[in-house]
Amino acid sequence: MGRILVTGATGTVGRSAAALLRRAGAEVVPASRATGDLRDPGTLPLDGVSAVLLVWPFGTAEGAREVIEAVAGRAGRVVYLSSAARREHEREIERLIARTAGAWTFLRPHAFAANTLRWARRIRAGAVRGAYGAAAMPPVHERDVAAVAVRALLDEGHHGAAYDLTGPETISQADQVRIISEVTGLPARWVEVPPEHARAALESDGLPPEAVEEVLRAQAELARRPLPATSVVEEVTKEPAIPFRQWVEEHAEDFRVPVAAPTMRAARMHGFGDASVIRYDTVRTPEPGPGEVLVEVAATAFNPSEIGLRTGLLPEVFRVEPPHTLGWDVSGTVVATGTDVTGLTPGDRVFGMAGGAAAGYAVAPAESLVRAPRRIPLADAAAVPVAGLTAWQAVHEHAHVTPGRRVLVNGAGGGVGLFAVQLAKLAGAHVTATASPRSTAAVRRLGADEVIDYTATPLPRDLDVLLNLIPLADGTAAELAGLARVTVSIATPIEGGAHFVMRADPGQLTRLAELIDEGGLMVEVAESHPLSGLADVHRRAEAGDLRGKITLIP
Numbered sequence: 001m002g003r004i005l006v007t008g009a010t011g012t013v014g015r016s017a018a019a020l021l022r023r024a025g026a027e028v029v030p031a032s033r034a035t036g037d038l039r040d041p042g043t044l045p046l047d048g049v050s051a052v053l054l055v056w057p058f059g060t061a062e063g064a065r066e067v068i069e070a071v072a073g074r075a076g077r078v079v080y081l082s083s084a085a086r087r088e089h090e091r092e093i094e095r096l097i098a099r100t101a102g103a104w105t106f107l108r109p110h111a112f113a114a115n116t117l118r119w120a121r122r123i124r125a126g127a128v129r130g131a132y133g134a135a136a137m138p139p140v141h142e143r144d145v146a147a148v149a150v151r152a153l154l155d156e157g158h159h160g161a162a163y164d165l166t167g168p169e170t171i172s173q174a175d176q177v178r179i180i181s182e183v184t185g186l187p188a189r190w191v192e193v194p195p196e197h198a199r200a201a202l203e204s205d206g207l208p209p210e211a212v213e214e215v216l217r218a219q220a221e222l223a224r225r226p227l228p229a230t231s232v233v234e235e236v237t238k239e240p241a242i243p244f245r246q247w248v249e250e251h252a253e254d255f256r257v258p259v260a261a262p263t264m265r266a267a268r269m270h271g272f273g274d275a276s277v278i279r280y281d282t283v284r285t286p287e288p289g290p291g292e293v294l295v296e297v298a299a300t301a302f303n304p305s306e307i308g309l310r311t312g313l314l315p316e317v318f319r320v321e322p323p324h325t326l327g328w329d330v331s332g333t334v335v336a337t338g339t340d341v342t343g344l345t346p347g348d349r350v351f352g353m354a355g356g357a358a359a360g361y362a363v364a365p366a367e368s369l370v371r372a373p374r375r376i377p378l379a380d381a382a383a384v385p386v387a388g389l390t391a392w393q394a395v396h397e398h399a400h401v402t403p404g405r406r407v408l409v410n411g412a413g414g415g416v417g418l419f420a421v422q423l424a425k426l427a428g429a430h431v432t433a434t435a436s437p438r439s440t441a442a443v444r445r446l447g448a449d450e451v452i453d454y455t456a457t458p459l460p461r462d463l464d465v466l467l468n469l470i471p472l473a474d475g476t477a478a479e480l481a482g483l484a485r486v487t488v489s490i491a492t493p494i495e496g497g498a499h500f501v502m503r504a505d506p507g508q509l510t511r512l513a514e515l516i517d518e519g520g521l522m523v524e525v526a527e528s529h530p531l532s533g534l535a536d537v538h539r540r541a542e543a544g545d546l547r548g549k550i551t552l553i554p
Helices: 012-023 064-074 088-100 113-125 142-154 173-184 195-204 209-224 232-237 244-250 252-256 305-311 378-383 385-398 415-426 440-445 476-480 506-518 531-542
Strands: 003-007 027-031 049-054 077-081 103-109 127-130 161-165 189-192 263-269 278-284 292-301 329-337 349-353 361-365 369-371 406-410 430-434 450-452 463-468 484-489 525-530 549-553
Touching: 003 012, 012 027, 012 142, 049 064, 049 142, 064 077, 064 088, 077 088, 077 142, 088 103, 103 142, 113 127, 113 173, 113 244, 113 252, 113 292, 113 329, 113 378, 127 173, 127 195, 142 161, 142 232, 161 232, 173 189, 173 244, 173 252, 195 209, 195 525, 195 531, 244 252, 263 531, 278 531, 292 378, 292 385, 305 531, 329 361, 329 378, 329 385, 349 378, 349 385, 349 506, 369 506, 378 385, 378 525, 378 549, 385 415, 385 506, 406 415, 415 430, 415 440, 415 463, 440 450, 525 531, 531 549
Parallel strands: 003 027, 003 049, 049 077, 077 103, 103 161, 127 189, 406 430, 406 463, 430 450, 463 484, 525 549
Antiparallel strands: 263 278, 292 329, 292 361, 292 549, 329 349, 349 369
């Protein structure tokens, strides 16, 4: 059987191939960075090698000729892991092997099932947002690719073959997400977005622009013409190809429990000023201290008060020094815990408030986080903490809304307003809401008894409660004074009324989560964007071009 060299022996296919070869009784010579440099063929352990599984991990064929000549000169058989895409460097390597090796076989797998692990963070976040959810392909298990490689290395009859390898069934991207959700128990769904939004998300994942365009083109084609499965795996191995669901079952924990990366991307302000001070940086991932947890961020949410922080207003409130990572609202999955933390463990889905949440990971005091509602995607839970707590405290602590009260919610179309309308209704009030025409439908859907277009209709008088949730122009505050027996404002103070700033309250946040899971409180996310788009969100907010809650996905 001889000695068999496996390059990339620590990789997905190489590791499986090495294990299968040993099981078949072959002597495996693994080649990895520690045991041989593919860029330097003189370092490869080729003595006594009769066959080679060549995994070329580089995106160029530069240096491949020397390696292939060295390998072909010592081994009688070369099996090369190419791809169905046959990129230029892969075609060049195939040509070099065909001219040089005595016996050769090319493996051309289509989409690996393992590629879905790139969705792991978004699966935990509850929604995979992408274009072309109908794009369908037969994902192949890496062990099936390795099994075909082993047969080509050990058996006769494979010289000159180029095998197109697929899984046994064609499955759309949307259905792949559905299957992952069913197997892992994580409530996730596919969310179709326009290609330009998908492009931004792929770029935020670190893909270069040319790779992003290649991915989107391929997905568009697969949406039009799904790729049929081949029977090659079964024909070569004499075993049926492994279904995608089984691959997910074997890798379920890889989706459920995140692992902290050494670095992360963060939206940071590098000074005080306009939105141009916000940059999307690569920084070191923080570590939790005593009483703290590290959270893999599913999403953060934009709050208008961040404009005040960014522009340097109220320094006595916002006390920050640039560079400063933005974001307060957070939802995500616990990755690690510091000392003295009880009640939270890695894998727990949480939401709450954490300074610096506009990043891939955030550190927060364990006591500031609570279990996230399971009825909604984890990413959507980021829309709740600041807005939901502000609305709760306005309705229950300051206005003391009770059944039968007549409540006017001024600014009901904003993030706080949409919660305030619902909480006032749950308290038994008759709710009148002011909203712009573009917010009217959402406000009605969430339970307002009456909706007034504040641009055209006078406000009612003789109210029990006025909840003012928006900044007021000069003179408007005086006009609102006296409309109700109880006035509460979270923005411009109104004479004779209460004015307050929200405080973090884990008990109230837990109650909000319970209401969401009971179906009594709806969470509406108006827009969701990659975190790299935070500066544009700030610009739109200052231009008055935002409605409702906006979430940002790392």
